[in-house]
Structures are given as structure tokens and as C-alpha cells.
Amino acid sequence: MLEKILKFLFVIIIIFFVIILIIVIYNLIQINIQHKSYPNILGFTFFEVATGSMEPTIDAGDVVIVKLTKEVEINDIIVYNENNNFITHRLIRNKENDYITKGDANNIEDNPIKENDILGKVVLTIPKVGILKKAILSPEVIMLIMSLIVLTIGLKIFRTKTQKR
Secondary structure (H helix, E strand, O other): OOHHHHHHHHHHHHHHHHHHHHHHHHHHHHHHHHOOOOOEEEEEEEOOOOOOOOOOOOOOOOEEEEEEEOOOOOOOOOEEEEOOEEEEEEEEEEEEEEEEEOOOOOOOOOEEOHHEEEEEEEEEEOOOHHHHHHHHHHHHHHHHHHHHHHHHHHHHHHHHHHOOO
């Protein structure tokens, strides 16, 4: 019984890491080969927040899931492009054709932006995933995972061959 539970947990962990690996490879292809500024996965993208300008709502190291859209409203947390930097701040007002944003922890408003600068609005925040991502995607962990996958496949092949004898 314990062996079955451990096998099940091992399979779940392997599936989780394979899915993450597929997402990482897809993102690398979009960014490095297709030369996109950010990945687009079915109309969504994600960013790791680098600063504390949105604290306490969003902390540095959190990952935000962003729906790619220009349809944003006052008080939405949006991601916009400013000089090839992606900023996650709250939309506080519209002023003619300009959008005014501000980080929740900041004392002053940001420079006005245009609609074309807006990537989309934050629909989900995943706390501290950026830190976990750095650990999981380190070369050592990826090599360990790949080694475990190869070892598991090798053991399955070995068991199949010995059972046929």
C-alpha cells in the first residue's frame, strides 16, 4: 500500500515538473526564437514582480497572471510597457487619452501612459512563486529531475524485460 502511494506521488511530481518544463521551453521559444517581449499562452501571460511598489497588495517575488487586453477600468491592477520595462501598477484615472497609474506603496503618480502601452490586467497573484521558480529552474534541479525521469524509464524497461523471462 505504501509503495503504491509513493509511486503515485512520484508520478504526480514528475507530471508537475514535465508541465513546468514544457511551459518554460514554450516561453523560451517565444522570447528567444520568435523575439517576443513576453510569452502569450492562450491570451494570458505572467510576470514576476521585481519591486515592492504594489505592497501590500503584491509583494516583490510574487508572480502575476495577466489577461492580455486593452479593456481596463479604474482601480484595475494593470501591466504596461514603459521603455521596455513591464510595470505592474494600479490604474487610478483616465485623463483624455492618457492613463494615470500609481503603485500602491508609492507616494506619487507615474508618468501618463497611452492605451498602446497597456498589456493587460492582473487577474491572479501567486505569492512568492518567483523565489520557487528560481529554485526549481536552477540547472541542478533540472538535471536531477531529468535524471529521475531517465532512471524511472530505465527501471520500467528493466522490470518489463525481467518479467518476460
